[in-house]
Amino acid sequence: MSRVLQFEATQRSLATPMLFASLDPALRAELVAGSRQRVFADEQIIQQRGDPGDSFWLIEEGAVRIGQFLPDGDFRAVALLGGGDSYGELAVFAGKPRIVDAIARGESRLRLITAGAFLEALARYPASNRALLGALSAQLQDALSLLSGLRRGTNPQRLAGLLATLAGDGVGGATVTITQQELADLLGVTRATANAALGELERRKLVERGYGTIEVPERERLAVFALG
Known part of the structure; x- marks a missing residue:
């Protein structure tokens, strides 16, 4: 094969x-x-x-x-x-x-x-x-x-859903390699808006920003937040 x-x-x-x-x-x-x-x-x-x-x-x-x-x-x-x-x-x-x-x-x-x-x-x-x-x-x-989904939910919630998908189906944490511009494009918002949403997720300790990467400590918590 x-x-x-x-x-x-x-x-x-x-x-x-x-x-x-x-x-x-x-x-x-x-x-x-x-x-x-x-x-x-x-x-x-x-x-x-x-x-x-x-x-x-x-x-x-x-x-x-x-x-x-x-x-x-x-x-x-x-x-x-x-x-x-x-x-x-x-x-x-x-x-x-x-x-x-x-x-x-x-x-x-x-x-x-x-x-x-x-x-x-x-x-x-x-x-x-x-x-x-x-x-x-x-x-x-x-x-x-x-x-x-584009018609409901806040930008942080929509971003959380996107990152939860990018993090995969595994249990626990994951590292997502993606730029803020790519996140903005995928959400259909400006980079400043995506950055603000990312900051909100970081404030809630749902993600940790790195250089060109985003750490997701617990994918399950991120997915729950996305659902509101």
Whole structure:
């Protein structure tokens, strides 16, 4: 089995299950074996809006920021994905151009899986179609929940929820490697607002700020605070 398939996504901003991870292990191994690996330097553009949706990406190592470039050239991230995550499958299914930009966060290794190879292999694994439908449904539910969450809760609560997700599913503490600008982008607020929210969490001893990192002493307490 490919080493890629043993990875678990770490420190990503979404609780949403990735579509690739829902596939049959044998199908995943087949797709990885037939894929092409590419290495991207930190901040290198991986894809841009308008690119053909003729393939999708599997993150083997490193991390990828998903979002959009603004007219002034700044990048506004909406999601941070880690090793084992995949993205771009929806463009493949829709047969439409990509609607997001993606850039590497640190040196990252990705595999490019073409639409033809994916759809052809998927036809030989009918059970994976049901699994994909379940993953797609979960993604839609999470998207609706996110939209609802944007309308409620204070900024510290929303930040707490984001950091709890980034901290993973483990019990106890965790270290989240992320910048304040990235936090601001993911929350959809200014850096000053994100900094103020982070300060409130630190005052409550829910987090500890470091250089480019945030220590989460107890993920459970952070998650409880996020719920209000």
